[in-house]
Amino acid sequence: MSTENAAPEESAGAAQESAAAALPKAYDPKLVEDAIYARWEASGLFNPDNLPDLEGGKKRSEPFTIMMPPPNRTGILHVGHATGNALQDLMIRFNRMRGKRALWLPGTDHAAIATQVKVEGILREQGMKNPRRELGREKFLEEVVKFAADSGKTIVMQTRKMGASCDWSREAYTFDDARNRAVNRLFEMMHEDGLIERGDRIVNWDPKFQTTLSDDEVEMKETVARFLTFKYDRDFPIVISSTRPETKFGDTAVAVHPDDARYAAFVGKTFTPTFCGQKLTVRVIADREVDPEFGTGALGVTPAHSMIDADMAARQSPVLPTVQVIGTDGCMNDAVPEEYRGLTVKEARVKIEAALQAAGLLIAVEEIKQNLPVAERGGMPVEQLPMKQWFVRANKEFTLRQDTLGMWKKGERTTLKDLMREAVQSGQVKIMPEQFEKVYFHWIDNLRDWCISRQIWFGHRVPAWHRGEEIVVGAEKPSGDGWEQDPDTLDTWFSSGSWTFSTLGWPDKYAGGVKEGDLAKFHPTDVLETGRDILFFWIARMILMSTYALGEVPFKTAYLHGLVRDEQGRKMSKSLGNIIDPLVVSEKFGTDAVRLSLVLGNSPGNDMRISEEKIGYFRNFTNKLWNIARFVMMSAPGLARPSGRPEPKTLADRWILARLDATIASVSDDLEKLVLSRPGETLRDFTWNDLADWYLEIAKIEGGKDEMLSYVLSAVLKLWHPFMPFVTEEIWAHTFAAGKDDFLMVAEWPVATGAVADESDAKRFTKLQEIVTTIRNLRSTHKVEPGKRVDTYVFCGSDDAFIAEGELKIIATLAKAGQIHAAACGKSEGMPRPQHAASGMAGTTEVLISLEGLVDPAAEKARLQKEYDEAAKYVEVQSRKLDNADFVARAPEKVIALERQKLADAKEKAEKLTAQLDALK
């Protein structure tokens, strides 16, 4: 890794110069990105097992692991994926350069229902009416598998385009054989522990896609509903209300509040009213959940079609019977009178209202706002139906297995809910941003049993076998004849819940509670970075699965990014036409620019806005860095890979090294803490302001900067690499790379070497900048011709650092001053003041430029007067503050000293401005 003894300096320099000249003036990402990615991939360095030892031969020991949230194989990557990729690659590349064994494991998600729905849609567009029926299970699945395969390929290609340094040799798919073994094993274990059971419960049913849904897949949509107040029949003594009269055929009770005097006499009695031609058996029950203020204070209880009613029914003794009146097709079933059978719920609702009206039973109709449960996917209404399904029991007590790792005590009684809660409460899993932990706990508190069986075809088949009434759980078909595998598939989140450990070899690499291979090396993972919208769907379920199966958390930190919105803050959607396709903008502006625009200004949990304008800004920045490199290559003929920190020769050298050190320290510290936006901003400020605008300009003046420029540029490239890998790697190849196989990607992260500029250096440099700015300002306001050099006089204030000859030359050049007359504090007596001059203040330093005739004396006077007024006002404010006895008595010594200094400076400034004003007369 040493280049010190390369070619003789001169020829190396010449080569460099011509190389720089050969570089185009503008960086063109299109020409280099694909080739760079191909070289990275070919190097094998994405695989942590191939990473080189550290300097001094030290082995990499500490792992750093991220599991890529597998994108759904439903199409193409969107800007949300690109955001995740940029953030994860940033963390991975930083930690790789820091010397860790960095593993970023990629993959894709079969996404069961989402993919099947997508393919059904495509087949319908192609003319099929009912693809599932027309094709049959086997043929239909072939179509889905084919689609998923294509989609998977596209996604992997797109992930490469984004520059993701993930280990493709370990790529996983949620629906491959290894993941299937994990799913089956988990199902068996949980079944053995009584945590998975088959039961008759009320489930969410999607009549359109003909499948159950979990609670999290159901959303509430506000709608206007007709709220009917009526009686079942003339003789029934209680008036009830409902927005869904069609379900009343399934009523088995009327519930009232136990303290409601109006109905107390009826409680416990059973009636047999006839509702729209159907004889009901209705018990009047008391339940504290009933709100006596709402409606009539009495409600018809329909245990078959409402989870809440079902809960109420279960609390009764004896338990209320369940009468199902709606079928899986979303239509009234045979349990209702003939005239209603086969009607959709909507049709039945209208018909019943009319019937009640005709019979004189309808007392009132009111339009009310109501939240209707609809499918998260598709938006169609969801029915609650009683069905026999498989459930994960969140509240069931069980005994922790003996072969878990013992982060939780083996053999103890617990519940899945408690495991999920404790993982975060104990601090073993940290959620960023922290406020999401509350949301997480709240979700756990409200969690019901999780229905995991789905009636769709694409997915992991439930590992259970039926023969008549017999059921056997297991991946293998039981011996004997007549066994049929359960036709249902598992909720896609059941399989993705095991993502962090199934991808590392579980269960094969987990014998008797001992982790082996990758599982031992990389689990628990370090960070799980994903969108905040899947906190419940996925984060919570991974914690559940991992703590249950391994007794170990899946990751130490869950980092949740917000939604990416358009520049007006709207969600991106096809219908709005405001979608930003990461690949399209990468093509236009370069991948690095896209990545920067997704990382800078992005804080965990908060939505962020993105626009082409913003990406364009970062494209400009990549070009800026490119040109900084071009400049360094041209102006430093001895450019070479630095072996250590060079010896600074001038004030500017000491200053830039100190600034670089501070930048390295701050950027490293932030990235360690997973603060990802601020370090990018810190770096940008350093690169653009300190380095390009000041140091490089000074380097042109001072010269002899080969070592300094080599050192600073190489550090800057390393610091930027995790943020914008392509342009930095490309520059590296043209500058410091020892050969084709020497990648910046595995260069070691810079270390702050300790401040080299003391406080007086920093102060002197700041003063230099202020003086330059003041002169430029004077020239600009007095419209001095651009090329014209004017004599300049600088009178340092009482607190100013001495300005040396070398610095005067810098000031003169940067500010295009002519001769500079300068005097340090207390040495200005002999120095002449110009006759005709424009004057200004750089802090307490007076700056005058000699002018033949002022452009506008009145304007100049007004300008100085304004400046004086501000200074005078500040003097007043500060004086008042320091005259305040309470302030002087209570504020800390340091603050008081600081305020005194500010007052003194302001006074000095005001005095000098007074003199300047006088001189104008």
Next chain:
RNA sequence: GGACGCUUAGCUCAGCUGGUUAGAGCACCUCGUUUACACCGAGGGGGUCGUAGGUUCGAAUCCUACAGCGUCCACCA
């Protein structure tokens, strides 16, 4: 109904545990073809930090209430 978050320059946002004469980028105005960069450089204008109280020597920063916006959860049959 409950919880959480946001409200700082025309726009997008920084301002960590209270002490800056309140910052950046974009946009805007003026000037500039100086051999890294016009995907650039130099200079400039622009904010009583949502409102009202409170704590404090001192509040954009802490507390309370209110308003507006947003998100999540629950859901009254």
